[in-house]
Amino acid sequence: MGLKTGREEVDVMPDTTAQIIVLGGKTVGRVHDGLFGQFIELAGRCINNGLFDPASSRARADGVRTDVLDALRELRPGFLRYPGGCAASYFDWQELVGPVADRPRAKLFRRMNVPQSTAFGIPEAWNLCRELGAQLYLTVNAHSQTPEDAANLVEYLNATTPTQYADLRRAHGREEPYGVKLFGLGNEIYGNWQVGQKTAAEYAVWCAEAILQMKRVDPSIRVVVCGLGRPDPEWDRTVLFRLIGQADMISMHNYFGRPVFADSMAASRICEQYIAAANQLIDEAMDIPLGVHSRAHRELGGLPVVSRRPGIAFDEWNVWYRTGHDSIRDLEEIYNYTDALTVASLLHVVLRNAKSIDLSCISLAVNTLGSLFTDRDRLVRQTIWYPQQLMRDTHAGRVVETVVDGPVFKAKHERFFCGIVDPEKAKDETRPSLVHFDDVEALDVVATVDDARRKLTLSIVQKLADRPLTVQLDLHGLAPVGKEMTLRRLTGGEDRLAENTLDHPNRVGLDVKRVPLSTTITLPPASLTVLEMEIRT
Helix, strand or coil: EEEEEECCEEEEHHHEEEEEEEEEEEEEEEHHHHHCCEECCCCCCEECCCCEEECCCCCCCCCHHHHHHHHHHHHCCEEEEEECCHHHHHHHHHHHHCCHHCCCCCCCCCCCCCCEEEECCHHHHHHHHHHHHCEEEECCCCCCCCHHHHHHHHHHHCCCCCCCCHHHHHCCCCCCCCCEEEEEEECCCCCCCCCCCHHHHHHHHHHHHHHHHHHHHHHCCCCCCCCCCCCCHHHHHHHHHCCCCCHHHHHEEEECCCCCCHCCCCCCHHHHHHHHHHHHHHHHHHHHHHCCCCCHHHCCCCCCCCCCEEEEEEEEEECCCCCCCCCCCCCCCCCEEHHHHHHHHHHHHHHHCCCCEEEEEEECCECCCCEEEECCEEECCCCHHHHHHHHHHCCCEEEEEEEEEEEEEEEEEEEECCCCCCCHHHCCCCCEEEEEEEEEEEEEEEEEEECCEEEEEEEECCCCCCCEEEEEEEEECCECCEEEEEEEEEEECCCCCCCCCCCCCCCCCEEEEECCCCCEEECCCCCEEEEEEEEEC
């Protein structure tokens, strides 16, 4: 209940307890490597003067910075997306292969009118993936190159035949195929910020021919097509209608965050809606091979054969609301403790939707919206790096259903990414782009059960800034054993605006300790806590 005053309603007896019910026998998905991707782009200082910086004292002989490599290795990415993003529309693949001396010295990144070196090309990205134990997720230039160019790229990378592009690879000094299996066809090609913008119908025709040719070269590859999601579901309907049975995944991009703490904590609600809308559109498309869709016979002739429901490639997301494009320091967002909690809750959405999300990667790895930030000789792990490491290191096995009974609060958030949020405009609660919630749950929870290792992991974002919560865990079908459990917690929450900077790199971090086993735990305000318990099988 509350007491009404002239300005607001305030709690007289605020809730301080909650319950988390874990249904150990109800599996909603499985943790897999594709959920933990990274993105490196030939834009801003992400690759050039970031990951790749021959002039740095931290660079090894090939120009890759060892400190950046080490920090990426700790995140154990399942894949690396390269070369964009927007950069994919500016580079012909032929400019990113072969001896560096034979490549163009630089290509103009026309959006910012900044040259980007081609020295870190496809072979260099592939080598980096090998060092990290990751797959290369290669974005094809669907903007200004042809479907035949896309198929020639697959031949160059994967073919064993005595043919033109496989022989070109051999002439470049590599007999063995690279074996790249993951390709994205363009990036946000619906947008006027991209070279070669296309309508959905134009894009679908391009993709249909490209996928046909690419998979004739190598039938084992997987292909991602551009989706748009809630801003224009008709784009996705058009693309999926034409490409069902050909495309393996459809991409979704979105960015989150607002300058008010409670509003940022609503980002996960928006993200859940975004993924749910994508799944609904995919389900609609699955009616086509059944002949249910009224247009299928008329427009496609025969019905397509679909061996697997297309997955979601949530391959570009992050917190982004402060910085704009700049020719020198493009989109160099400095993240704080609140942003780290936001990223944690977004990773929870990804894990809860592991059944339908085939790929997920945060944008980006270095400097440009980067989890890592550098100058010429120093590196700092930004606050958002830590929840990524925490989720990657602790969650494995089955994602199981959880139910929360506890306090809720009011918050608002952009329904989809609408550009940079002006802090002054953000105070206007009448904007039509805002979704208002009055039921954001104070606890955001993911539970996984690793049956092989007999481990239960619970990660909990406590979203109330004004009070702790004492939580009772109700574990159905799960029996904790032993006398202790591991408790991991994001540190630095005393200041929700705390940033890790080059001069002060350790304001936010992680604390790990063993504590007595208990099903009752008190969670600090505005906190991220991960519990690991041994369980009886």
